[in-house]
Amino acid sequence: MTADRNPPFRLLVVDDEPIVGKRLQQVFSKMGLEVEVFTSAMPALTAMAERPFDVVVTDLKMEGMDGMEVLARVKRSNPETRVIIITGYAEQETAKAAFNQGVFDFIAKPFRLDDLKRVIERALSAESADEQGRPD
Amino acid sequence: MRNPLTSKGDLTEFWNKTCMTHDFFRRPGDEKPQTKRRTRPRAAPDTRTGFDFFSPKSIRSKLIISLLFIFFLGYLATLLALVSLSHMQHKIGLIEQFYELNQELLETRRYEKNFLLYGNSQDLTSALDYLEGVRASFGKLRANHSFANLDVHSMLPEQESGLKEYAALLQQLTHPQLDPKQLEITKDNLRQQGHDLTQSILEMDTRARRTIEKQVRRYRDVALLILVSASAFGAVISFFLIRWIIGPLQSIREAAAKIMRGELSTIPLASSCRSSLECTELVDSLNLMLDALETKQNQLIQSAKLAAIGRVTAGIAHEINNPLNNIYLTAEVLLEDLSNLEAEDRQEMVHDILTQADRAREVVHHLLDFSRSRKAAVQEEVDLVKLLRETMVLLRNQIRLGQIHVHTDLPAAPLPVTGNANQLQQVFVNIILNAVQAMDSGGILSLQAREEDGKALIDFTDTGPGVPEEIRAQIFDPFFTTKSDGTGLGLSVSFSIIRAHKGDIVLASDRKTGTTTFRVILPLQSYEGRLPPEMAPASSSTW
Numbered sequence: 001m002t003a004d005r006n007p008p009f010r011l012l013v014v015d016d017e018p019i020v021g022k023r024l025q026q027v028f029s030k031m032g033l034e035v036e037v038f039t040s041a042m043p044a045l046t047a048m049a050e051r052p053f054d055v056v057v058t059d060l061k062m063e064g065m066d067g068m069e070v071l072a073r074v075k076r077s078n079p080e081t082r083v084i085i086i087t088g089y090a091e092q093e094t095a096k097a098a099f100n101q102g103v104f105d106f107i108a109k110p111f112r113l114d115d116l117k118r119v120i121e122r123a124l125s126a127e128s129a130d131e132q133g134r135p136d
Numbered sequence: 137m138r139n140p141l142t143s144k145g146d147l148t149e150f151w152n153k154t155c156m157t158h159d160f161f162r163r164p165g166d167e168k169p170q171t172k173r174r175t176r177p178r179a180a181p182d183t184r185t186g187f188d189f190f191s192p193k194s195i196r197s198k199l200i201i202s203l204l205f206i207f208f209l210g211y212l213a214t215l216l217a218l219v220s221l222s223h224m225q226h227k228i229g230l231i232e233q234f235y236e237l238n239q240e241l242l243e244t245r246r247y248e249k250n251f252l253l254y255g256n257s258q259d260l261t262s263a264l265d266y267l268e269g270v271r272a273s274f275g276k277l278r279a280n281h282s283f284a285n286l287d288v289h290s291m292l293p294e295q296e297s298g299l300k301e302y303a304a305l306l307q308q309l310t311h312p313q314l315d316p317k318q319l320e321i322t323k324d325n326l327r328q329q330g331h332d333l334t335q336s337i338l339e340m341d342t343r344a345r346r347t348i349e350k351q352v353r354r355y356r357d358v359a360l361l362i363l364v365s366a367s368a369f370g371a372v373i374s375f376f377l378i379r380w381i382i383g384p385l386q387s388i389r390e391a392a393a394k395i396m397r398g399e400l401s402t403i404p405l406a407s408s409c410r411s412s413l414e415c416t417e418l419v420d421s422l423n424l425m426l427d428a429l430e431t432k433q434n435q436l437i438q439s440a441k442l443a444a445i446g447r448v449t450a451g452i453a454h455e456i457n458n459p460l461n462n463i464y465l466t467a468e469v470l471l472e473d474l475s476n477l478e479a480e481d482r483q484e485m486v487h488d489i490l491t492q493a494d495r496a497r498e499v500v501h502h503l504l505d506f507s508r509s510r511k512a513a514v515q516e517e518v519d520l521v522k523l524l525r526e527t528m529v530l531l532r533n534q535i536r537l538g539q540i541h542v543h544t545d546l547p548a549a550p551l552p553v554t555g556n557a558n559q560l561q562q563v564f565v566n567i568i569l570n571a572v573q574a575m576d577s578g579g580i581l582s583l584q585a586r587e588e589d590g591k592a593l594i595d596f597t598d599t600g601p602g603v604p605e606e607i608r609a610q611i612f613d614p615f616f617t618t619k620s621d622g623t624g625l626g627l628s629v630s631f632s633i634i635r636a637h638k639g640d641i642v643l644a645s646d647r648k649t650g651t652t653t654f655r656v657i658l659p660l661q662s663y664e665g666r667l668p669p670e671m672a673p674a675s676s677s678t679w
Contacts, residue, residue: 088454
């Protein structure tokens with residue numbers, strides 16, 4: 001997997017369901033990613049401001065700030081970061097709006113772990129491709 | 137210790153009698169309440185064999201009989217008038233004949249006097265001529281039936297003999313060879329006889345006139361009697377007709393008013409109504425209509441409920457998909473790493489799976505409980521506090537998704553009302569969802585319940601834009617909505633449900649604080665009527 005690199009890829013997970021963060025941390029840490037987990041958007045954005053992440057997985061509907069807002073802010077501050085939105089209730093319009101704002105993918109809950117893994121892998125390989133293609 | 141309303145049968149009866157006279161809110165599939173609502177079988181007018189046209193119970197026959205009676209009275213009066221008129225005509229004819237007789241006699245007497253004064257025999261001949269006229273008049277009188285009926289009729293033979301005598305005397309005087317002495321005697325006799333005759337006829341005339349006048353008065357009296365009795369009969373008939381026709385209508389009108397106040401569910405067959413076929417039919421038809429309306433109302437409530445469920449789809453989807461997702465993730469991680477995980481971690485993960493499964497189950501349970509069309513007529517003791525908490529669980533995620541903070545201020549003690557939990561919850565769901573929708577960019581929903589003067593007051597306050605003054609009167613109207621995707625049923629159905637529970641919904645907007653409050657007021661069960669906690673009906677524990 002593309003995760004074997006130094007420094008490791010950084011993954012941020014924001015979901016107000018604590019179990020999501022817990023499990024994703026378990027899975028992706030084991031895969032060699034550096035994973036940070038938050039249950040609300042504000043501290044996650046603070047963490048992002050300190051050091052950018054390669055991939056952000058965010059829930060859409062959260063108290064305080066929702067996933068669309070997270071997406072917008074990430075794209076503003078760090079356009080390179082791939083944002084993946086996961087949501088319990090996917091409306092076509094929300095998905096369309098998210099793609100317009102540059103979301104990498106939009107996944108409806110419940111999803112299988114493999115699906116998410118594949119999307120994150122794709123995001124990371126795109127990231128590496130960008131990096132490789134980038135002139136020094 | 138058991139209070140009278142604890143047994144199910146009692147409750148049902150109580151409910152039917154008082155609150156949910158609205159079985160108005162029974163759903164189409166529900167069985168009829170046990171209390172017999174109709175005391176007599178419904179008459180289906182079109183299937184009845186042979187309409188009893190003159191049934192004494194029908195308004196129609198009563199009208200016909202009354203009109204026939206009035207017609208008969210009128211006919212009688214007219215007939216009597218005609219008979220009287222024809223009698224009068226005869227009497228007038230009689231009076232004319234008397235007049236004629238008088239005239240003839242007076243002429244005769246005039247010539248008699250002339251003869252007596254001047255001794256002209258020509259006058260005697262004229263007198264005799266006129267006497268013929270008198271005799272003819274007598275003949276006419278004799279032939280007159282009306283005259284035959286008068287008591288003066290008995291005077292006629294005497295007068296005729298008087299007349300004959302008078303004629304004989306006149307005849308004697310025509311003989312010129314009478315000696316002067318004899319002549320004088322005869323003249324005296326003639327004078328006397330003439331005078332007697334005139335007197336007798338005058339007397340007959342007077343007596344006859346008097347008799348006729350008496351008869352005329354009698355006719356007038358009879359006519360007056362008919363008039364008075366017709367008026368009296370008219371008054372009596374009018375009185376009864378009004379009672380027969382207006383009485384039942386009045387009873388129906390009163391029943392309709394009671395139905396509107398929720399004191400009755402069907403129009404009872406009042407005693408004033410039972411005596412009239414049309415009225416019983418009308419009551420039956422109206423009750424059929426009420427039944428149909430009730431069915432429609434139930435369908436409306438169910439539609440409104442489905443619409444409300446439609447509005448919570450997003451929340452429900454979240455509420456089910458999130459735990460499902462958690463279960464997937466946990467199970468997959470568990471499967472992948474089963475051998476590497478510590479026993480403690482495995483235990484925790486299995487525990488997570490169970491908790492999340494419970495969570496999903498709870499949501500489905502609440503949703504089903506809400507959407508299930510429970511028997512509307514079922515009424516039980518409902519703790520509003522508990523019901524509000526459960527409603528908040530059902531809508532928890534919808535509220536969370538709307539970025540809405542909830543402040544709840546619910547009493548620790550229960551607020552028991554008698555009613556239908558399912559329908560009351562529908563009301564709470566409608567009001568809360570409206571509040572959530574009103575605050576589309578987030579806000580605060582305050583939920584406060586308290587007891588005041590034997591009533592439960594539940595305030596749902598939101599910080600949305602409020603209800604504009606100009607539509608406030610309409611918001612409880614059916615199909616009135618300001619939302620493009622609204623049905624306009626939520627509040628109207630809520631209102632009718634609360635009214636059926638003898639409560640009220642009041643809307644208050646506070647411009648200063650920018651809040652809108654829907655206050656639901658429901659009568660609490662009286663303290664004496666409250667069940668001890670251990671005797672609370674089992675049905676409420678299904679929540």
